[in-house]
Amino acid sequence: MALNYTKISKNTSLQNRIVQDPSFGIIALLLFAIILMTILEPSFATSGNVTNIVNAMMTVSFLALGMTIVLIAGGLDLSVGSTMAVTAGVAGKFISYGIDMKVAFICALAIGTGIGVINGLLVTKLGIPDFIATLAMLGIGQGVILLWTQGVPILDYMNETYYYIGGLKKIVGPISIPMIVVVVVSIALAIILKRTKFGLNLYAVGSSPFSARNSGVNVDLIKISAYAISGFLAAIAGIHIAGRTTTIPPLIGKGYEISAIAAAVIGGASLLGGKGRVIGALIGALTLTLTRNIINLVGIESSWQAIVTGSVLVGAVLANRASGEFGKKLNRRIRT
Amino acid sequence: MRDGAHAENSLPGASSQILKMAHISKRYQGVQALDNVELNLKTGEIHALLGGNGAGKSTLLKILSGLTTPDEGSILFQGAPVSIDTPRIAQELGISMIHQELSIIPDLSILENICLGQDSLITQRTKWTPWVNRREIAKKVRSVATEFGITEDELWRPAGEFGALKKRAVEIVRSLVVQPKILILDEPTSGLEEHEKELLFEHMRSLQRLGVALIWVTHHLDEVFGLADTATIMRDGQSVAHTQIKGLNLNDLISLMFGSEAAALIEQPGSKKKSSNKNSNRSKILDVVQFKRAGILKDISFSLAEGEILGIAGLAGAGRTELVRAIMGIDKIDSGTVNFFGEEKKISHPKKAYDLGIAMVPEDRKVLGILSEFSLEKSISISKLSSIVKSGFLNSKNERDLASNYIRKLSIKTPNSGEKIRNLSGGNQQKVIISRCLNTNPKILIFDEPTQGIDVASKVEVHKLIRDLAGEGKSVIVIASEISELIRLSDRIIILREGSLVGEIEEVPEKIELNGYENVERDILQKISRLKS
Numbered sequence: 106m107a108l109n110y111t112k113i114s115k116n117t118s119l120q121n122r123i124v125q126d127p128s129f130g131i132i133a134l135l136l137f138a139i140i141l142m143t144i145l146e147p148s149f150a151t152s153g154n155v156t157n158i159v160n161a162m163m164t165v166s167f168l169a170l171g172m173t174i175v176l177i178a179g180g181l182d183l184s185v186g187s188t189m190a191v192t193a194g195v196a197g198k199f200i201s202y203g204i205d206m207k208v209a210f211i212c213a214l215a216i217g218t219g220i221g222v223i224n225g226l227l228v229t230k231l232g233i234p235d236f237i238a239t240l241a242m243l244g245i246g247q248g249v250i251l252l253w254t255q256g257v258p259i260l261d262y263m264n265e266t267y268y269y270i271g272g273l274k275k276i277v278g279p280i281s282i283p284m285i286v287v288v289v290v291s292i293a294l295a296i297i298l299k300r301t302k303f304g305l306n307l308y309a310v311g312s313s314p315f316s317a318r319n320s321g322v323n324v325d326l327i328k329i330s331a332y333a334i335s336g337f338l339a340a341i342a343g344i345h346i347a348g349r350t351t352t353i354p355p356l357i358g359k360g361y362e363i364s365a366i367a368a369a370v371i372g373g374a375s376l377l378g379g380k381g382r383v384i385g386a387l388i389g390a391l392t393l394t395l396t397r398n399i400i401n402l403v404g405i406e407s408s409w410q411a412i413v414t415g416s417v418l419v420g421a422v423l424a425n426r427a428s429g430e431f432g433k434k435l436n437r438r439i440r441t
Numbered sequence: 442m443r444d445g446a447h448a449e450n451s452l453p454g455a456s457s458q459i460l461k462m463a464h465i466s467k468r469y470q471g472v473q474a475l476d477n478v479e480l481n482l483k484t485g486e487i488h489a490l491l492g493g494n495g496a497g498k499s500t501l502l503k504i505l506s507g508l509t510t511p512d513e514g515s516i517l518f519q520g521a522p523v524s525i526d527t528p529r530i531a532q533e534l535g536i537s538m539i540h541q542e543l544s545i546i547p548d549l550s551i552l553e554n555i556c557l558g559q560d561s562l563i564t565q566r567t568k569w570t571p572w573v574n575r576r577e578i579a580k581k582v583r584s585v586a587t588e589f590g591i592t593e594d595e596l597w598r599p600a601g602e603f604g605a606l607k608k609r610a611v612e613i614v615r616s617l618v619v620q621p622k623i624l625i626l627d628e629p630t631s632g633l634e635e636h637e638k639e640l641l642f643e644h645m646r647s648l649q650r651l652g653v654a655l656i657w658v659t660h661h662l663d664e665v666f667g668l669a670d671t672a673t674i675m676r677d678g679q680s681v682a683h684t685q686i687k688g689l690n691l692n693d694l695i696s697l698m699f700g701s702e703a704a705a706l707i708e709q710p711g712s713k714k715k716s717s718n719k720n721s722n723r724s725k726i727l728d729v730v731q732f733k734r735a736g737i738l739k740d741i742s743f744s745l746a747e748g749e750i751l752g753i754a755g756l757a758g759a760g761r762t763e764l765v766r767a768i769m770g771i772d773k774i775d776s777g778t779v780n781f782f783g784e785e786k787k788i789s790h791p792k793k794a795y796d797l798g799i800a801m802v803p804e805d806r807k808v809l810g811i812l813s814e815f816s817l818e819k820s821i822s823i824s825k826l827s828s829i830v831k832s833g834f835l836n837s838k839n840e841r842d843l844a845s846n847y848i849r850k851l852s853i854k855t856p857n858s859g860e861k862i863r864n865l866s867g868g869n870q871q872k873v874i875i876s877r878c879l880n881t882n883p884k885i886l887i888f889d890e891p892t893q894g895i896d897v898a899s900k901v902e903v904h905k906l907i908r909d910l911a912g913e914g915k916s917v918i919v920i921a922s923e924i925s926e927l928i929r930l931s932d933r934i935i936i937l938r939e940g941s942l943v944g945e946i947e948e949v950p951e952k953i954e955l956n957g958y959e960n961v962e963r964d965i966l967q968k969i970s971r972l973k974s
Contacts, residue, residue, distance in 0.1 A: 301571045302560075309546050309557050316544040319508070320615075321528040321558035379548040 127373045128388050130424035135392060138399065146402055154398070156279070160272040160349055162394040163283040164189075167342035168361055169368035169386040170294055171335030176369050177298070178331035179311035179378025183239040184224060185339045186361030187246030190353075192217045192343030193259075194250045197353045200262040214340045220246065221336020225329030243362065250355050259353040271348020283345050287387075290338065295383040307331060312379030367414075368393050371421040392421055457483045458520070459654050460505075460623060465514035467500055474500040475511070478680045480673050482623065485652045487645060489665045489686065492675035492698055493896040494866035498658050501675070502625055505656075506538040507531035532558070535622030537615075539629055545608040547601025551591060554600050555582050555615045562618055582618050589614050589640070604757060609633060613641065617648070624648060625656045630664065631894055634756050634922065635966070642668055660896050662694050674698055699898050723747045725783070726916050727799075727885055729768060732777035737763050739940040741777075745885065750907065750917045752931030752949075754924065754965050760940040761920045762804060765887045769794045769801050795824060800878035802871070804889035804920070817865070818844035818858045820873050825881045847876035851906060868899025875906065886910060887918045892926065904930060924962055924969075928953070936968045944968040 123129060142149040168185045175182045192213040199209035220242060227238035268274040272281040298304040309317040310327045318324050342361075347353050370376065371392050372385025396417045400410050460482040467475040475497045482488050492498050503509045505516075507525040516523055518534055525531050531538075545554055556562045556578045579596055586596060589610040600608060609629070616624055626645070630638045645655055645668065657669060665672065665686060674682040674697045682697050727745040732738050738760050745751050755761045766772045768779065770788035779786050781797055788794050794801075812820060818840045822829045829839035844858040851872045855865055862873055871891065878886055888907065892900040907930060911917050921927045927934060928949060936944035944965075946952065952961050 300573060302573050303571060305549070305553055305557060305573050308549055308553075312546045312548040313544075316546050317557070319528065319538075319540060319544040321532045321560075323527075323529070379546070 127425060128385055131371060131388060131392060131421050134421070134424055135388070135395065138395065142399060142402070149399075149402055152279070154402070156272075158394055158398050159279075159284065160281070161397070162390050163272060163287055164342050164346050164349065165361070165364050165368055165390040165393055166287050166387055167290070167338045167345065168365035169372070169390045170290060170383065171338035172365040172369040173372065173374050173381040173383065173386040174294065174307065175331045175335045176366075176374040176376065177311045177379065177381040178307050178328050179314060180228060180328060180331060181235045181239060181366075181376065182221075182224060182332060182335045183236065183362045184220065184242035184246060185335060185342075185365050186358035186363075187243040187250075188217050188220045188336055188339035188358070189343040189346060189361060190250050190355065190358030191220070191246045192340040193347040193353050193357060194253060194343075194355070196344050197259040197262040197347045198253070200264070200267075201259065206264075206266060210344055213344055214337060217336045217338075217340025217343065218333050219336065221333040221339075222329060224336065225332035228332070229325040229328050247356070247358075254353075254355045256355055258355070259347075262347070263351050267348045269348075271345060271351070273349065273351075283349075286341065286345070290341070291383050291387060294334075298383065303327070303330070308379055310378075364393055367418050371418065371425070373425060389421075392417065459484045459518070461517040462501070462505070463515050463517075465501065465504060465511045465516075467504065467509070467511050469500075473678055475504075476678045478514070478675070478678070479683065480505075480656075480680065481683065482654045482656065484622075484654050485649050486670045487649055487655045487657055487668055489669035489672040490656055490658045490675070491662070491665070491672055491694060493898055494868050495677075496675040496698075497678040498675055499627070500678075502538065502627060502656070502658070505531070505623075506536060506625060528558075532560075532619075535620075536625065537619060537621040537623075538625035538627065539612045539616050540627055545600045545611055547599060549600060550597050551586075551600050551603070551607075551611050552579055552582070552596040554611050555586070555596075555618065557615075559615065559619050582614060585617050586614050588644075613644070617644070621653060623654045623656065625658075627658045628660065628894060629657070630659065630661065635924070636970075638664070660894070660900075662691055662897060665694070666691075676700075695897065723749065726781070727768075728780035728783075729764075730778045730780065732764065732767055732774055734763065734767065734772070734774045737940050738767065738774065738777075741937070741940075741942045743935050743942065743945075745916050745918065747916055748911050748914045750911045750919060750930055750932045752927040752934040753918065753920045753937060754927055754934050754969055755937035756969055757922070758939075759937040759969070761937055762889055763940075764937065765801060765889060765918060765920065769799065769887065795881050795883075798882065798884035799887065800824070800881050800883035800885070801887040802874050802878055802889065802891055804893060812862065815862055816859045817848075817853070817855055817862055817873055820862045821847055821876045821880055824877050828880055843880065844876075847873075847879070851876055852902070866895075866899075868895040868902070871895055871899070871903060872906075875903075879910075883915065885916045885918065887920075889920045890922065891919065892921070892923075900926075924965055928958065928961055928965070934965065936965060938969060 126132075148154060168189065171185060172182060195216055196209050196213040199212060200206055224235075224239050224242055227233045227242075228235045231238075233241075269276065269282050272283040275281050298307065306317065306322045306327045309320070309322055310324050314324050317327075343358075346357060350357065368389030369381060369386050371389035372382065372387070374381030374385060393414070396414055397410070400413055405413060458481065460480070462478065462480040465475055465478040465480075466473070478497065478501055480490075480501065490498050490501070500509070504511050505525065507528040507530050510524070510526055516525060518536075523530075523534065525534070525536070546557065549557065552575055556573070556575075562578060562581065579593075582596070583593065587593075591607070591610055591614065595603075595607070600611060603611075609631075613629065629641060633641060642664075645657070648655060657665075659665065669686045672682075672684050672686055672694070673680050674684070674694070676698060684697075723746040725744050726747050728742075729744070730742050732741045741760075741764060743751075753761045753764065763772060767774045767777075768788070770790050770793055773789075779788055781799075786793075786797060788797065788799075791801075812823070815823070821844050822835075822840050826835060829836055829843055831839055841858055847853065848855065848858060853865075853869050853872045853876070855869060862870055865873065875891075886907075891903050891907065895903070904926075907917055907919065911932075919927065919930055921930070931949050934946045934949055935942055936946075946961065946965065949961065
């Protein structure tokens with residue numbers, strides 16, 4: 106893991122460690138954009154807009170974190186958006202049926218995790234390529250929720266607690282429940298990735314499944330677990346977005362799989378596996394959310410939005426690579 | 442010298458007998474890979490497992506290390522029957538393996554590679570602890586790692602940054618730190634320098650003294666003597682002999698492995714190659730002028746004559762591979778020119794090198810050379826598709842004819858020309874790659890470690906092929922870590938050290954005749970490794 110390298114080389118100063126960080130370029134870009142917008146656009150740095158950005162970022166963050174885990178393990182999960190929609194539907198519908206909120210949430214989480222496990226089983230035990238297996242799951246999930254709701258948005262589930270869960274009401278100052286959950290999940294995942302056998306095995310499996318197997322790693326189990334985590338986090342995203350939007354249109358998850366992949370990749374994850382980190386996923390989620398927000402505020406025509414977002418993705422990945430090269434060069438100079 | 446009966450006599454559970462594999466058979470898609478194979482192993486012995494490519498050694502080892510299961514047969518481990526269904530079971534029994542192909546994960550640090558999957562190393566208190574404490578592990582592995590030249594600092598760096606040499610050391614350390622009962626070494630010396638081999642052998646001996654049983658697979662039969670105690674020899678999926686090494690010589694082993702006819706063909710190390718023609722009056726074909734690349738190549742110039750075999754000697758990291766890669770246009774250089782038939786050429790891309798008539802057989806065949814999913818015929822035609830074009834389209838009949846031609850010429854062993862290249866043995870894969878190069882009709886052929894990981898018999902064939910090519914007037918550049926191989930092949934040898942050209946030995950065959958093989962070898966070894974003073 107490259108991140109350990111930067112962490113542990115004690116002989117490099119903090120300053121060098123910052124510029125050597127693989128996300129240095131993209132962070133610099135983000136700061137630049139934020140400063141520029143604060144100066145140029147009075148409605149940007151308002152509390153209402155910041156709340157908007159943060160809240161929208163939470164949804165993408167959950168999905169991007171899950172996607173990062175799957176990408177590290179050398180997989181790909183296209184079903185996250187649809188899983189999010191299904192679990193949002195489960196949470197909303199169950200509550201509107203009068204079922205206890207906790208039970209509804211537990212059901213949603215179990216279903217999300219279950220979808221992840223099925224993805225994992227399809228990929229490992231049946232040997233279906235990850236792209237195909239999870240694409241199929243995306244379609245199935247979307248179909249299920251359309252059939253279930255008959256295309257009618259789900260309403261009548263919002264209550265006082267759900268406003269807090271959706272982040273529409275804050276608990277203290279600007280702090281909302283989704284923010285706390287993102288922080289807790291991120292810390293947990295970071296510890297898992299950096300300090301546990303499972304984390305080490307994830308990187309190993311994604312980097313070289315054959316070598317990992319030779320080393321005695323249960324490759325299938327690790328992959329299935331990665332998809333299960335992704336499904337679980339998609340369910341958390343589902344519970345959250347239901348509260349954020351207060352109604353659940355059946356196609357609520359559409360396109361989120363792309364955002365999740367984009368955020369993870371911006372954060373340094375590789376589609377070839379074996380690379381990725383928690384902080385990267387969060388930075389990626391922020392990049393995407395901020396881009397969308399800026400486009401809206403500046404009033405760029407909606408047809409341009411996709412083009413701008415696409416360009417940002419390419420730019421971010423290039424910035425990523427450039428900072429990696431820059432760090433390496435700098436490092437070499439320090440060493441010699 | 443079959444001693445199946447002898448093995449039967451030793452009591453099961455007798456302390457000396459650690460492993461007994463009996464009547465092991467395995468079929469792969471209709472091919473009998475193993476047929477009634479026996480293997481007996483005592484604690485504290487070094488047991489050589491010998492046989493040509495395709496003899497079934499790898500399959501047997503896969504069974505022992507839990508990567509595959511046998512169709513028939515039994516395995517007794519310390520007297521008790523076991524079934525080794527997964528690598529984990531093998532590991533728990535105390536069977537570890539160093540694979541021939543490097544099984545290093547480039548994105549993980551060296552430390553992480555060492556502890557990956559090694560629960561006994563990670564675990565401090567209970568078996569199920571999920572935590573990995575890297576600093577703890579570093580403390581545990583530090584001393585072994587240092588012995589194999591891995592510094593404290595290097596433990597934390599990604600393994601991908603290092604060369605094959607360091608990666609091999611990592612694998613060795615990985616298998617040593619868990620204190621195995623049986624250690625399988627599959628071609629452990631491949632890619633190692635002479636002094637590192639000695640170091641490895643020392644470690645094998647000390648493991649032996651600790652009571653570890655070693656199963657050792659090697660193609661370098663001369664290494665076996667003085668180190669291995671016993672050997673199992675395999676041929677065509679059968680174990681044809683179980684023998685003591687003491688009292689045997691190289692020829693005995695070769696005849697056991699390949700039959701007595703083959704033994705006669707195989708040259709001994711140091712034997713004189715047939716004297717080639719004088720090079721002095723031949724026309725120069727290639728001139729490399731002042732190649733420079735920061736930190737890697739330091740002002741290297743040399744030339745190559747028509748029909749000449751030029752050897753490049755040097756330690757790993759001396760810049761041998763980098764030099765030929767620069768000639769091929771694979772790596773960019775900072776400055777330097779190439780004159781081809783006296784005319785300055787810019788080779789900015791391997792395609793240009795091929796167009797000029799320079800072809801290369803790369804090292805590390807599995808990674809750089811073969812397109813493993815391609816059929817043999819496609820693998821041959823790929824570098825020059827124009828050779829099989831008929832009225833504007835690729836013609837599969839032409840392709841097949843082309844392949845059959847080379848299969849005949851180089852006597853490639855394959856069921857048919859449509860066989861996937863990954864199903865061929867190492868020696869035959871190498872011949873396919875050579876065919877691919879020959880098909881571009883090159884004037885210069887570059888061989889980087891042409892006999893890496895192929896058996897003695899195939900090695901002889903490759904050597905003969907290289908000489909024949911030179912005899913036809915093609916110029917050849919050979920890189921080989923094994924000095925004896927280089928000396929036997931080359932007309933002239935240039936020596937690299939730390940990116941500089943530090944010596945040249947002309948008229949190698951004549952020098953051998955005049956001064957004796959040992960003197961030539963010593964001369965080269967000195968120049969290769971002389972330390973900076």
